[in-house]
Amino acid sequence: MYDVAIIGGGPGGLSFAIHAENIKSIVIEEHKSIGVPVHCGECISDLCLRKFELRPPKDAIARAVNGVNVIFPGNSETVLNEKGYVLNKDKFEQYLADIALKKGAEIKTGARVENIERKEGYWSLKTSEGTIDAKMIVDASGQNQLISQLLNINKPSKKVIGIQYRMDNVELNDYLNFYLWQEYAPHGYVWVIPKSMKENGMANVGLVTDDIKNAKQNLDRFIKEKGWTDIKFSFGGMIPSSGPLKQTYYTGVLLVGDAAGFTSPLFEGGTHLGLMSGKLAAQVASDAVRTNDYSQNKLKEYEELWKKEFPPYNTIIKGKDALYDKLTTDDLEEIGKLLPKNFDNFGWKEKVLLGAKMMIKNPVLYKKNILDALFALAYSEAKYYGW
Numbered sequence: 001m002y003d004v005a006i007i008g009g010g011p012g013g014l015s016f017a018i019h020a021e022n023i024k025s026i027v028i029e030e031h032k033s034i035g036v037p038v039h040c041g042e043c044i045s046d047l048c049l050r051k052f053e054l055r056p057p058k059d060a061i062a063r064a065v066n067g068v069n070v071i072f073p074g075n076s077e078t079v080l081n082e083k084g085y086v087l088n089k090d091k092f093e094q095y096l097a098d099i100a101l102k103k104g105a106e107i108k109t110g111a112r113v114e115n116i117e118r119k120e121g122y123w124s125l126k127t128s129e130g131t132i133d134a135k136m137i138v139d140a141s142g143q144n145q146l147i148s149q150l151l152n153i154n155k156p157s158k159k160v161i162g163i164q165y166r167m168d169n170v171e172l173n174d175y176l177n178f179y180l181w182q183e184y185a186p187h188g189y190v191w192v193i194p195k196s197m198k199e200n201g202m203a204n205v206g207l208v209t210d211d212i213k214n215a216k217q218n219l220d221r222f223i224k225e226k227g228w229t230d231i232k233f234s235f236g237g238m239i240p241s242s243g244p245l246k247q248t249y250y251t252g253v254l255l256v257g258d259a260a261g262f263t264s265p266l267f268e269g270g271t272h273l274g275l276m277s278g279k280l281a282a283q284v285a286s287d288a289v290r291t292n293d294y295s296q297n298k299l300k301e302y303e304e305l306w307k308k309e310f311p312p313y314n315t316i317i318k319g320k321d322a323l324y325d326k327l328t329t330d331d332l333e334e335i336g337k338l339l340p341k342n343f344d345n346f347g348w349k350e351k352v353l354l355g356a357k358m359m360i361k362n363p364v365l366y367k368k369n370i371l372d373a374l375f376a377l378a379y380s381e382a383k384y385y386g387w
């Protein structure tokens with residue numbers, strides 16, 4: 001009998017295992033190796049690594065970047081200088097798994113959780129490799145959101161698709177380049193993420209969009225326009241995009257990471273949120289194990305903790321909808337021209353003044369909720385879990 005069975009060995013589940021003090025825990029991962037296959041653009045902020053005191057080995061870091069460069073239609077650019085890294089995400093997750101093992105967690109790979117059954121005071125998990133019993137479950141199954149489905153406690157998140165190519169011979173700079181180009185990524189954006197130093201121009205080039213059917217075709221159009229042809233392989237996956245699920249706790253259950261809907265509302269990154277939600281869940285679970293109280297009332301503390309820590313999701317999603325759905329390519333081009341070249345030290349006062357300036361220039365923008373859109377952009381910093 002384990003105290004906690006963690007479904008999924010991604011950042012959320014592994015962070016839980018790392019932070020679960022005095023808990024007999026097991027991570028159950030369906031793939032044979034932790035971190036494989038990679039389904040991520042692989043960016044992480046320096047702030048995130050520092051916050052969790054993570055010092056990944058050299059082979060887990062592909063390169064450092066200076067921050068985020070947002071490119072508007074018409075090619076106006078605005079940068080947010082904020083140090084970060086492009087990971088080799090498989091190696092990074094294996095590094096997390098090593099820490100979890102050192103802290104006493106068990107990890108079972110190649111075992112898929114297929115069903116769960118409530119027994120007297122504990123859960124019985126049916127996996128492809130046999131049954132595992134535990135007093136508590138942590139659902140860290142990513143966008144599968146397994147426990148929400150099996151217990152029918154939440155409607156599935158809305159999801160967008162993230163599709164990308166690993167390419168060589170791409171024109172690179174030292175930033176994560178996010179293109180707000182709706183003609184290629186409706187309700188989303190295109191990214192060019194440098195994977196190497198400039199010599200061979202290795203990059204993850206991809207896009208996130210709700211136009212699932214045309215995503216690949218649109219990515220192909222984008223690289224064609226850029227004149228880049230050297231595709232090595234493609235990879236990607238689905239990303240929850242509608243914010244936290246209604247219920248992130250249940251009797252003997254906590255939901256973390258993508259399984260709880262925790263991805264960044266604007267740029268859809270989720271590693272930082274996965275790590276933090278795993279940590280907060282471990283804090284509550286440690287106490288539940290100590291007091292032998294796995295009731296909903298006890299586990300509700302988790303929701304209180306993440307609501308205090310994470311940014312105001314509903315407001316940012318409203319801003320994202322304004323940015324992606326209401327503003328046309330021409331509007332975005334105009335906004336791009338008015339934004340400062342550099343977003344560093346651009347405070348709330350400056351943002352409001354800028355919004356006013358834009359509305360004077362183009363009063364229709366007011367009706368298109370330009371202020372909400374600027375508000376969402378303002379939350380793209382790492383300290384707000386923006387990337």
Ligand SMILES: Cc1cc2nc3c(=O)[nH]c(=O)nc-3n(C[C@H](O)[C@H](O)[C@H](O)COP(=O)(O)OP(=O)(O)OC[C@H]3O[C@@H](n4cnc5c(N)ncnc54)[C@H](O)[C@@H]3O)c2cc1C
Pocket residue numbers: 007008009010011012013028029030031035039040041042043044111112113114140141142143144146162163164206235236237238239256257258259262263268269270271272274387
């Ligand atoms: C194309 C793309 C690009 C992205 N780029 C970035 C980025 O650059 N930066 C960033 O921060 N985020 C990015 N994200 C989001 C990020 O990958 C996720 O938010 C993050 O990995 C969430 O961590 P997690 O642990 O919650 O889930 P996951 O990393 O998805 O891990 C879940 C794990 O659970 C396992 N699992 C699922 N079901 C079962 C089961 N039934 N039994 C056993 N195991 C199971 C899976 O195999 C998986 O290993 C991107 C996502 C995509 C799709």
